[in-house]
Amino acid sequence: MSATASSAPVPRPVADRAVLRRGLRVIWGGMRAQKRPVVVAVVGSVLWAGATVATAGAIGWLTSEVVEPAVDARQIEAAGLWTIFGVLVAVLLVNVTGVILRRVYATVAGFNLQADYRQRVTRQYLRLPLSWHHAHPSGQLLSNAHADVEATWQVFNPLPMAIGVIVMLVIAGTMMVLVDPLLAILGLLVFPGLFAANLVFQRVMSPRITRAQQLRAEVAEVAHESFEAGLVVKAMGREDQETERFRAKTHELRDALILVGRTRGVFEPVIEAIPTLGTLAVLGVGTWQVSRGELDAAEVVQMAYLFSILAFPVRALGWVLAEIPRSVVGHDRVQHVLQAQGGMAYGSSALPRRSPASSRLAGVTYAHAGEERPTIRGVTLDIPSGGTVALVGPTGSGKSTLANLTLRLVDADSGSVRLDGVEARDLARGQLPASAALVAQQTFMFDDTVRGNITLGADSDDAEVWESLRIAQADDFVRALPAGLDTVIGERGGSLSGGQRQRIALARAIWRRPRLLVLDDATSAVDPSVEQAILAGLREARGGMTVLVVAYRLATILLADEVVYVEHGAVVDQGSHEQLLGRCRGYVDLVQAYSREAAERAAVTRQEEPS
Template sequence: MSTNSTSPAPATRDPQQPDPDSPPPAGVHSLWRLRGYLRPHAWAMAIMLATALLGVGVAVAIPLVTRALIDGPITQGELDPVLPLGLLALALGVTEALLMWLRRWVQSSAVLSMETAMRHDLYAHLQALPMAFHSRWQSGQLLSRATTDLSAIRRFAGFGLLFLLINIVQVVAVTVVLLEMYWPLGLVVAVAAAPIVWLSRRFESRYVLISRRVQDEQGDLATRAEEGAVGIRVVKSFGRSDYISDQYERAARALHDTSMEKVRLAARFWTFLDVIPNLAVVVVLLLGAIGVGRGELTPGELVAFITLMLSLVWPVAALGYILAMSQEAMTAAARILEIFDTRSDITAGTRRIEEARGHLVFERVDFAFPDAPGEPVLRGVDLDLRPGETVAVVGATGSGKTALTALVPRLYDVSGGRVTLDGVDIRDLDLDHLRTLVATAFEDPTLFSMSARENLTLGRADASDADIDEAIDIAQAGFVRDLPWGLDTRIGEQGMALSGGQRQRLALARAVLARPAVLVLDDTLSALDVHTEMLVEEALRRVLSGTTGLIVAHRASTVLLADRVALLQDGTITHVGEHSELMATVPAYRELLAADADVEEEVAS
């Protein structure tokens, strides 16, 4: 996989995917590991920080100008200095507004670019991860990470992180100025910070756990919504809309309850943060009035003090919001790093085959699914497909036929033995190159929410109109020409507007159009009616005559497309020969195909 320069560093821990329901520790280290995405925008971050610090300086200077104005011209009745000091205060206010505008403009550009880079790398990494990963993870959890979690990181990087620094600097700077101006009142402000720090630490430890629960439950809810939409035909056909709705409602209710628990926790914290500065203002006002009465403090100093004190209300009150945002961002970063830290166990080689002949060989192949390494699906499989030869694989349900075909494009890797193409171990081939040499049409075809033309050319973007027409004719998929806008018709998500047979024919046309050296058909004709199947098989014979074919077959008519047949029993190929030979000599093969053969004879008669 190629990623841009902002990709995070390779994982340093065990790449095995953790249980998504077991929250990993979320902390500053999670966000820190994503710092590479900020490096290209270091200049923007420097501008943001500089303008923020200048803004704090300006905000502190305005009350001091006010103090000079009250204690000088106003108290002494001198009008001449009023205008210059007033203009100075106005200039400082305008400067503060301009600095804020510049910071937000630079900030928005940098943070959105960062989010875009992260989204690009996350999607590219998901595409590179093996099927074993995708079979374990709910699609809703992945969707939640790619949308909600990235947005949480963007919000914190664009608002929370900067304002956390600004607010800390502002609180420290104002407190120092207040201590310098009149230390008893400055001490009140400093003392008020102690309970805030203590409460913030307690809040942080509890909020991170509940934030993780909310984000995981959002992923579960997204999964429910997606499954309900994709499986709507099944739901309606069984009349189980109420049942599925109840499941969704339970997930939504769980999310609501957890979110409310999160809100209650935050509300208690924020309420306490609102009370502390207001109490401090009351104390300052009281002690300040006493100080003015004793002559220890001038009226201008008191006004400036109160103004500076009020300027701390927002930084302190916002602390709860910023801390909550930081915890959500840390949790989001941890969830995203779970994906980035997962390494594909299918590593690409570098070799290429310039003139592929399609000689495919399975040599003592063993295979077990990564999630069940102790339960082999294939054991000691030997099978030699000569260039241009078509071999059908026949076996009972669960015998390992689909697993065998998945090894050819390296959707999974062998556990033992090897698979070679033209004498080269496919693990040594460049992965993208291998998948241009091998095309697969699956029994349950996947179509994308794009035009029919785009679905067809997915495996061969440079296909001409003539090539597309030929593939459509071979797959008997001429119905696409009758769609409202022909091949440019958007067929909808998962191709739900099409019948099962139509989807299979489009998937078959897509595989044929790729003109591979090896064509793998995983029971691709199962949803076709007998008449259409006969037409497709007749056209496929022409295609298979010029390419190596590996066909998973359940029907006798499909088996007849093959030059030879391999019988797969309990993960092992027990017999290889011509169809008629196996029918005559292998009872297990005859039993598998006998019923369908009778049907074929009746159709032919």
């Protein structure tokens, strides 16, 4: 098991001085992508901002025109009460409408962006070759598609409110200057202070958020790896060690998040206190001016109320600035995936629809990522139409890699791979999977019914599904399941044995009627007698199917028309079983080893049978 996901390449922490600039570019890109909901949210925010400031103006006017005369007269008329009620309700309705539009459409924009980017990331995962996935832990990929995408666009929650706050500040600043320039200047000094405090905050937060985001991915990777290896962990008694490994990583994440929380705990009270200090300063100076007769009480009330209602909304600017480091980090990590190179290019060629298919590898060389020595070295291999070809060789000789190259699951570094004479790179997307199928060593089952695992959601005729199961020697045990084809087999087929999973995976491939079927040790978990029945069924019923099988049993080899012996990534010999026995020493040694293993297994079986 790998140590952690930290070995995967990740973007470097964002430089402090570039955070704000880059964050604004991310926000602008999101606003352009979601123009309509963003425009509606901003309109709502402007309505809210105007109504909020208008509340201060309304209170000042009502104080001057209704409240003060009523106080002087020591009574208030019904008309005055209706005036107060009508003005405040009108302002409130505009305010509420703005808040609803702002919140609803900001949420729509944010979640639309998250959905769009999750789709882009997962499409990129499907486009990138297997070699790229082998270099990136699955927990890291899950974190990119979920936590990092969410972090990128979380900033859209406070964004429209922050835009409204800017409008509010412009309107309120104008009103304050018109009332009293001295108090306005005194009050507006608050906002440079807020901006400076938030700049310091986001500079301190950026590296800490970067670390926390990376640790989220590492925790996900450790958890995913432990769950995937559940059988190994339990069989080897590694529960305590895995628990400790997970504990150590989660404690790292805990400490990182506590550091983030502690930083917020220090800065947010300071940021929150700045507008309050401004309000107190305005009240103090305003009261002094009233005592000197330079202002009246209504003007001071209006100014103080303006600052009191601005104190909370102005924090939205801080929220946006606080989210920007997290947004930039998430965006960098997502772009690390979206900008990854190595995706397969496709042409426009179509395969001829004749059956069965033929395949040819000519001078093919391939090396796994990060390895200098090629796994496959200059292989030339012909797979004739309608034949059964067995790939044989010692462990690590490159058989599975050759199978993957034949189906273009990976691209050769050099050489040519052709299907029916057409270069695989020139084929249009979907052409090769429509004509060829692979049953791999490790079978994957979905948490679905037997039928769903065979058809993968495509329209199906149950008669064809049963025929595929019959050829795969799986029909008997499927009929015995509680609901037959409608039996849900659980996550990864947990309710089935290894051999049953392999046979359903084989039926899945046969159901598609491929013209080229590649079996990569696809019957290793079934009994030899069942394996022979499966291969015999393929031979009799393939009806236009060419078979390439990675063989580990003598019975499999004997059913092949031609045998290809591979060592160290190169084809050593090719011919019939009898021909290779007469001229290839490595093949003879391997076949003899297979024969001894089969004989020993048969002897053990006989000893275990009751006399």
